Amino acid sequence: MTTHTTKMLILGSGPAGLSAAIYGARAGMAPIVVQGIQPGGQLTTTTDVENYPGFADVIQGPWLMEQMQAQAEHVGTRLMWDTIVEVDLTRRPFRLIGDGGDVYEGDVLVIATGAQAKWLGLDSEDLLKGKGVSACATCDGFFYRGKRVAVIGGGNTAVEEALYLTNHSPDVTLIHRRDSFRAEKILQDRLFAHKGIKVLWNKEVDGFVDGGGTAGLVGIDLRDTVTGEISRVDVEGGFVAIGHHPATELFRGHLALDSDGYIAVETGTTRTSVPGVFACGDVMDKVYRQAVTAAGTGCMAALDAERFLATAEFEVAEAAE
Template sequence: MTNIVSTRLLVLGSGPAGYTAAIYAARAGLSPIVVQGIQPGGQLTTTTDVENYPGFRDVIQGPWLMEEMQAQAEHVGTKVIWDHVAEVDLTRRPFVLKGDSGSEYHADALVIATGAQAKWLGLPSEEHMKGKGASACATCDGFFYRGKKVAVIGGGNTAVEEALYLTNHSHDVTLIHRRDSLRAEKILQDRLFAHPNIKIIWDSEVAEFISGGSPEALTGLDLRNVKTGEISRVDVEGAFVAIGHKPATELFEGKLKLDSDGYIAVETGTTRTSIPGVFACGDVMDKIYRQAVTAAGTGCMAALDAERFLAAEEFDALQAAE
């Protein structure tokens, strides 16, 4: 028989947004259930040093922070389940979600916090150098490269914004783009071209991440000119891949309103989606900030929105009964 798990509030995803939503929901007496997904803890579990999460004077570790968030959520009354939801039915309430474990989750309200993943180049040397010089978030890691030579790979808004941001820490920033023109908005391009500490290498793609030293760290990038095939090397100590993010919304295609980039669309200033009782928070709906602290903030919003939705529904039911 199918194992049916019923709850007033189901949280899908277990990063800063999901756990924060669970903490607030549990404190509101909703006894939420968190289904962790295939990467419990989210992207922070792949991050080592975290220096910009409020409340910690010293450097903390990303996996440790997520363990603490989970422990806090459980401490206040959240049930955490390891499972991966593969199918959802949002056409009726309670909503029905089916997990790979065979369990079926019935929820009066749903908070989606499935996050987004940075797109990488897919090179073996890139994978090897993650955390040792290769990064996908300048805002997160740029501080560690103050005074060092860095490169940004990409040509869209994200790449240009990250290159400009990195000038706060580095006097030598190189933007590497595989085309001969940028896709970023003109105002961003104007700022980039005018900045004296940024240079651009056109028509080039990264062929290899080069490492050296002890402990091992990034020392440079081998670049391939896409027109001539010529290989050249640029010496850098940090390389930021900025070719976009992919939100984890495949499960909701055709079932929830998504924006043009595939992120869940929410009402401005809220976490309400196109279906009443379904809320979205964190990187699955935020393509601008993508920080742990902003994800946690929207997780709080989602829990408050869900609590108000359920309370209003309960009140209306009592009124109708009377």
């Protein structure tokens, strides 16, 4: 068992965590990043990225994360391969314990553990991820310009994604397993007023249809939840919009969470309910969930952490005098 100590401890190595590390390292806080079970975050499972600023041509998600990691290490970040299983936020330095017994201590803690999209759990869904099946219309909708697409879900996310996709597709179908939406009324009003969106009620996905070869998704088989009848809708893009799981189980009972399980932060900051603990990226953002916004909040977390430490050190020095 080894104890690793640092001024800034960061949990999570996606765009938020690595951006926090870059800013923290440049501020002289010698951050340690504990990478967790998915180093690089969700972008490592993404292929074409066309909306990250600074790149005129399409780039690959894994490559982008490799560059962020290299930049973080170049300015002085230490990256550790471990999975945290226990936390103690009752006193500073904060203490995290890895599954192998290693201990990580930080004067400040930045949580950037992210969130994972919920999937339907179908074999055909796994087969066609990135080949017509996606969980982010904002990320991938551009690739379906002029094509027929479908959104699966009935909450705010599903309705918002269906409306967003009308910017690219003239034929959008919203598939919902019930006969009414859970989305806010104002969103429903906008949806029903839009002539480019068709709603299929009482339908659940039975399977995604592979066109074979390089065709990718060509249709979605649906099962009627009332009659059991099977039907098919022909589409080239299918967007699963049934919510996200924020990776916050480790902090339940230690930090304030909102009603959806995301870490609650003070408005306009990354400050959590525990002084010295900061949250950034998708673990605290259930609205935007983009790589660029995650990176932005990672920068905010590092700046908030730097100011916290400077204030704490000043108060200690003043008390000593």
